[in-house]
Amino acid sequence: MSWYIIRRVLQLIPVFIGATLLVYFLVFSLPGDPTAAICGERGCTPAVEAALREQYNLDQPFWVQYFLFIKGVLTFDLGVNFAGREIATIIAEVFPTTARLAIMALVFEAVFGILFGLIAGLRKGKIFDSTILVVSLVVIAVPIFVLGFLMQFIVGVKLGWASPTVSGAAPFNELILPAVVLGLVSFAYVLRLTRTSIIENVNADYVRTATAKGLSRRRVVTVHILRNSMIPVITFLGADLGALMGGAIVTEGIFNVNGVGNTLYRAVLNGEAPVVVAIVTVLILIFCIANLVVDLLYAWLDPRIRYA
Amino acid sequence: MRLARISKVVGVALTATLALSACGGSGEDAASNTDRPIVVDGVEPQNPLIPTSTNEVGGGAVVDLIFSGLVSYDADGVSQNEMAESIETEDAQNYTITLAEGKTFTNGEPVTAQSFVDAWNYGAAAKNAQLSSYFFESIEGYDEVSAEGSELEEMSGLTVVDERTFTVALSQPESDWPLRLGYSAFSPLPEVAFEDFEAFGENPIGNGPYKFAAEGAWEHNQQIALVPNEDYDGPQAAQNAGVTFKMYQNGSTAYQDLISDNLDVLKTVPTSDVQNFKNDLDDRWLESPYAGNQTISIPYYLENWDGEDGKLRRQAISMAIDREEITTVIFNNGRTPATEFTAPVLEGYNDSLPGSENLEFNPERAVELWEEAEAIEPYDDSEPLTIAYNADAGDHRTWVEAVVNGLKNNLDIEVSGLPFSTFAELRTNATDKTLTGAIRTGWQADYPSLYNFLGPIHATGAGSNDSVYENPEFDQALSDGLAADSVEAGAEAMNKAQEMLLEDLPSIPLWYQVAQGGWSQNVDNVEFGWNGVPLYNAITTK
Numbered sequence: 001m002s003w004y005i006i007r008r009v010l011q012l013i014p015v016f017i018g019a020t021l022l023v024y025f026l027v028f029s030l031p032g033d034p035t036a037a038i039c040g041e042r043g044c045t046p047a048v049e050a051a052l053r054e055q056y057n058l059d060q061p062f063w064v065q066y067f068l069f070i071k072g073v074l075t076f077d078l079g080v081n082f083a084g085r086e087i088a089t090i091i092a093e094v095f096p097t098t099a100r101l102a103i104m105a106l107v108f109e110a111v112f113g114i115l116f117g118l119i120a121g122l123r124k125g126k127i128f129d130s131t132i133l134v135v136s137l138v139v140i141a142v143p144i145f146v147l148g149f150l151m152q153f154i155v156g157v158k159l160g161w162a163s164p165t166v167s168g169a170a171p172f173n174e175l176i177l178p179a180v181v182l183g184l185v186s187f188a189y190v191l192r193l194t195r196t197s198i199i200e201n202v203n204a205d206y207v208r209t210a211t212a213k214g215l216s217r218r219r220v221v222t223v224h225i226l227r228n229s230m231i232p233v234i235t236f237l238g239a240d241l242g243a244l245m246g247g248a249i250v251t252e253g254i255f256n257v258n259g260v261g262n263t264l265y266r267a268v269l270n271g272e273a274p275v276v277v278a279i280v281t282v283l284i285l286i287f288c289i290a291n292l293v294v295d296l297l298y299a300w301l302d303p304r305i306r307y308a
Numbered sequence: 309m310r311l312a313r314i315s316k317v318v319g320v321a322l323t324a325t326l327a328l329s330a331c332g333g334s335g336e337d338a339a340s341n342t343d344r345p346i347v348v349d350g351v352e353p354q355n356p357l358i359p360t361s362t363n364e365v366g367g368g369a370v371v372d373l374i375f376s377g378l379v380s381y382d383a384d385g386v387s388q389n390e391m392a393e394s395i396e397t398e399d400a401q402n403y404t405i406t407l408a409e410g411k412t413f414t415n416g417e418p419v420t421a422q423s424f425v426d427a428w429n430y431g432a433a434a435k436n437a438q439l440s441s442y443f444f445e446s447i448e449g450y451d452e453v454s455a456e457g458s459e460l461e462e463m464s465g466l467t468v469v470d471e472r473t474f475t476v477a478l479s480q481p482e483s484d485w486p487l488r489l490g491y492s493a494f495s496p497l498p499e500v501a502f503e504d505f506e507a508f509g510e511n512p513i514g515n516g517p518y519k520f521a522a523e524g525a526w527e528h529n530q531q532i533a534l535v536p537n538e539d540y541d542g543p544q545a546a547q548n549a550g551v552t553f554k555m556y557q558n559g560s561t562a563y564q565d566l567i568s569d570n571l572d573v574l575k576t577v578p579t580s581d582v583q584n585f586k587n588d589l590d591d592r593w594l595e596s597p598y599a600g601n602q603t604i605s606i607p608y609y610l611e612n613w614d615g616e617d618g619k620l621r622r623q624a625i626s627m628a629i630d631r632e633e634i635t636t637v638i639f640n641n642g643r644t645p646a647t648e649f650t651a652p653v654l655e656g657y658n659d660s661l662p663g664s665e666n667l668e669f670n671p672e673r674a675v676e677l678w679e680e681a682e683a684i685e686p687y688d689d690s691e692p693l694t695i696a697y698n699a700d701a702g703d704h705r706t707w708v709e710a711v712v713n714g715l716k717n718n719l720d721i722e723v724s725g726l727p728f729s730t731f732a733e734l735r736t737n738a739t740d741k742t743l744t745g746a747i748r749t750g751w752q753a754d755y756p757s758l759y760n761f762l763g764p765i766h767a768t769g770a771g772s773n774d775s776v777y778e779n780p781e782f783d784q785a786l787s788d789g790l791a792a793d794s795v796e797a798g799a800e801a802m803n804k805a806q807e808m809l810l811e812d813l814p815s816i817p818l819w820y821q822v823a824q825g826g827w828s829q830n831v832d833n834v835e836f837g838w839n840g841v842p843l844y845n846a847i848t849t850k
Contacts, residue, residue: 032733038354040363041752042764043739043771044439047456051437084356084506085528093528149560157568164564165556168530256561258529269700269730 004307008292015288016281020073023280024066027273034058034271038082056082069274073281081267081275090263091278097170098252098259102244104175105183110237113187117194117233118226124199133195136188148181148254165256178255182248186240193236197229204228230301238294242287246280345521345533345550346831346847348573349562352529352555356509359495360431360438365752368492369841370532370553374514375495378405378424379486380544385599385653385756385838387490390542391419391515393472395489400481400793407472413498414519414537421474423496425466430502431493434458440493442771443754446485448477482790483798488755517544517845518551529555544845547833551844569828572849575842577824579703582640585826593826597644598840599651599753600821601761604695604711605775605814606746612688620681622813623666625693627674628718631667634710635819642824646817649809650761651753653838656799663810667817671718678719692722694745698734699727704748711818738774749774749815756838757795758802762786766814777814 035044035052044052053059057068072079078087120129139147155177156164166174201207202225210224249261260279267275298305353367362371378392393408411419430436432444433453444450448465452458465477478485488494496515501508511523517540520526521533532553536546554571556562559578565571567588577585577593585593606613606622613621631645644652647659647667681687695712697704708725715723726745728734737743749772753760763786764770768778782805789801809815823840833848 030730030733031736032728032730033736033739034732036735036739037730037732039439039735040354041750041772042363043735044363045434045442045454045771047434047454047458048437048439048441050456051434055437083354084509090528152564157564160568163570164568165561165570168527253557254561256556256558256565258555262557263529269732271730271732 001307005292005296008295012285012288015284019284020070020277020281021066024069024273024277025062027268027271027276028062028065030268030271032271034082037270065273069277072274073278078278079274081272082270087275087278090275091282094258094260094263095282097257098245098248098261100170100172101175101179101182101248101252101257101259102241104172104179105186105244106237106241108179109183109187109190109240113190114194114226114230114233117191118198118221120191121195121198121229122202122221124195129195132191136191139184139188144181144185145250145254147184148178148251151177151181152254168258170257170259175257178251178257181254182244182251186236186244189236190233193233194229197232198225201225201229227301231298234294234297234301238290238297239287241290242283245286246283343549344849345535345552346548346572346844346849347552347554347570348842348844349566349571349575350532350553350555353532355439356506357512357526358438358501358505358509359492359497360427360436360440360443361509362492363439365841366555369844370534371492371495371512372516372841373518373534373551373844374512374516374520374537375492376514376516376540376542376544377492377494377496378407378489380542381490381756381838382543383835383837383843385655387487388543390490390544391424391496392489395486397486400483400485400791401478403476403478403485404469405474405476409472411515412539413513413515414539415498415500415513417498417500418471419496419515420471421468422471423498424494425468425474426502427495427497428466429453429462430497432463433461435461443488443491443493446478446480446482448479450479480787480791483792484757484759484790484795487757487795488760491754516540517542517546521550531555544843546845547848548845549849551847566826566828569830572828572831573825573834573842573844573847574827575823575825575836575840577826579706582642582824585824589826592829593824594834594836595642596823596825596836596840597651597653598821598823598836599653599756599838600751600840601646601649601651602643602707602748602750602818602821603646603649603815604746604818605749606693606816607741607743607775608778608814609741609776610691610743610745612691612693615685617681617684619812620677620684621687622816624674624677624681624719625715626666626813626816627668627670627677629711629714629816629818630669631819632669634707634714638707638710639819639822642822643819644822646819648803648806649766649815649817650758650806651820654753654756654758654761655795656758656802658803661803661807661810663807666810666813674718678721687721689722691744692724694724694726695748696726696728696734696737696743696745697748698729698731700730707818708748741776743774747774750821752821753839758799758806759786759789762802762805762809766809775814777812779808779812782808 035049038052057065080086116132120132123129152164155161162177163174207224210220249265252259252261264279299307351366354364355361355367357367357371359371359375362368376390379387380390382388391407391411393406395403395405397403428444431438432441432450441454447463449463453460453463468474498513517537518534519537521535525533535550560580562574563578563581566574608614635643635645647664648661650657695708697708712723712725738747751761765772766777767786768783785801785805789798792798792801823836827834830849831847832850833846835843837843
């Protein structure tokens with residue numbers, strides 16, 4: 001088991017190198033000169049442009065720029081963005097906010113998705129099942145920004161139950177609304193995955209055996225049916241954490257959350273390669289670790305799976 | 309922006325349903341308290357808050373409140389003394405500037421002649437790479453200190469006479485030079501700035517009507533909190549308990565905060581809400597023309613648009629655009645049709661210059677002109693006209709499409725919009741002269757002067773001359789205007805220069821900007837200045 005974990009952690013090294021190289025190259029290849037973004041509508045004098053290029057190593061070829069960045073990473077110096085701010089500070093600022101948002105969304109989709117999915121699965125074809133299927137289909141079909149603006153307008157502006165935007169410190173209560181919006185689509189998927197999985201397992205041999213042994217209905221459902229139905233759901237949730245962290249651009253924009261998605265979006269527009277790569281690298285690490293945790297959970301959920 | 313448009317559709321549908329069910333909840337949580345700072349919408353500054361390195365609106369709005377230059381502009385764009393007691397000249401080339409007594413920075417340091425001279429030298433020197441360095445270009449010695457690789461630190465034209473007096477020698481006479489001095493790049497800097505600019509840009513110390521509420525009042529991407537500077541005794545004294553700039557990533561979000569009274573002032577109503585903001589806000593909105601315009605520039609390095617036939621085609625294009633209709637329908641009167649190259653709020657503006665008929669909608673004449681051009685040299689169909697714009701900000705797509713459709717219908721030529729994904733990409737093509745068609749351009753005034761709309765854009769070799777217009781007569785007319793002995797005489801010469809532009813149309817003026825802003829139920833006295841920025845200091849809470 002521990003060997004398995006060590007091997008998986010070591011695998012992160014090539015992933016890190018490959019991902020940073022690829023992302024750095026992609027940002028480097030974006031059309032347009034980053035100094036044009038710094039200089040704005042008015043432009044700068046050629047002397048100022050030249051000085052800016054030198055300051056941010058934009059006059060260097062790709063390999064030199066990439067090497068300087070990696071050198072910085074290894075010496076714990078991520079450098080500064082075009083506004084002269086430490087990239088490390090920016091990361092420390094935005095990741096906690098987005099992590100809070102993503103985890104709240106994840107908890108929301110996991111709790112309600114599994115609960116509703118379980119009920120629907122056990123009562124297949126009944127009124128609750130049919131209703132929830134239609135509702136989840138609608139949620140999946142409607143784009144997230146429509147849902148976002150809709151919830152913001154109803155809950156935030158018209159009902160006044162929550163602030164339509166999130167303030168700087170991003171406290172827990174203000175993040176509830178955006179977290180629900182962010183988790184809504186995945187909630188629908190979790191629900192449907194759980195439902196299908198439950199329906200499959202309800203008629204499995206071991207469930208019949210458990211019932212025949214005289215176990216209570218409660219125990220059969222929670223320990224035998226639910227636990228065995230969790231593998232696809234956990235796989236989905238694990239992958240979703242990464243998506244929620246990096247893919248919250250739309251939700252963060254609607255609710256004005258100062259998070260990872262927006263910082264990334266701005267950095268891409270400005271051609272700030274070091275910022276983009278630094279953020280993406282952290283996202284990749286989160287994604288890999290989340291997947292490792294998911295793989296370990298498999299063994300716990302299903303005793304037939306073993307890692308050696 | 310696609311997001312924004314959808315929100316409008318959704319919003320309209322919802323307003324209807326919710327209005328019926330009468331569940332309006334806004335306004336209840338509005339804490340009205342006269343001691344609280346007003347909350348206004350802002351954009352995260354892209355650079356440290358140093359006056360000479362601030363070149364965009366986000367930082368500009370803050371810098372303007374915490375720094376005061378020699379003069380400032382009132383609501384109409386008229387200069388009023390701030391730090392200056394007098395600015396005198398006899399030949400429009402050599403200026404003697406005397407500072408008012410007893411002015412200080414918020415750290416107690418006096419504002420002296422040296423504070424100005426040091427700040428300007430710092431701003432101009434190439435080695436400091438300040439984004440607004442070109443503002444000092446008129447001062448003698450600028451060329452030397454700003455040359456690429458130059459290590460020089462001081463412009464020869466600036467001389468400190470005594471504590472409160474300094475002289476400025478320009479490299480040529482320029483009568484409108486004093487008008488520029490209200491622009492933030494000309495602000496003074498305290499000595500502490502020169503010790504550590506990085507730290508200073510994070511926690512600037514100024515001499516303006518406001519100051520940072522505390523060390524670290526700039527919470528990046530969140531807000532900047534300013535409180536009144538009690539030592540400030542100039543014309544822009546604060547009428548409120550402070551101004552907090554709340555940073556927004558998009559206008560639609562800010563608008564939602566405004567209508568739920570979480571935001572006090574919104575300076576630009578987003579395009580998605582332009583059709584409904586007058587209803588949403590009752591009488592808490594205004595439309596105020598300001599010194600900015602929108603144009604499209606067609607480069608002279610394109611075969612079809614050069615020479616005599618090119619000129620006729622430019623005129624044809626201009627006459628085939630129905631400015632009246634676009635400003636009414638698309639912008640809901642949020643723009644006014646252009647009649648020349650500057651802006652109506654400026655001193656010396658004239659809406660009936662000879663040649664202004666070239667900016668009037670006249671499809672029949674447009675077709676005639678196009679045919680005349682065809683007779684000289686046929687239009688090369690393999691390079692159909694495109695209008696380039698950036699799709700990442702500013703919502704240019706809507707009006708570009710409207711212009712394109714107008715040209716297609718009225719001239720029967722092939723035209724299309726050409727979106728670039730980022731602003732940087734668009735600008736790089738313009739600076740490298742690799743545009744394949746027209747480009748959306750426009751200008752927001754830095755200082756209230758006709759020259760500001762003409763020189764930087766159309767003078768030979770100027771920084772923003774995207775169409776690469778080169779006309780020695782026009783350059784001469786500009787120089788004459790600058791050398792005139794009064795601002796009025798200068799304006800007359802500038803308008804003479806504009807007549808050449810109206811004939812040649814290196815860029816095609818479309819419309820003038822109108823600020824469309826709104827405010828919450830908790831504030832009063834909201835007015836916008838000549839440059840479309842709210843007069844923050846005058847806003848009161850209730």
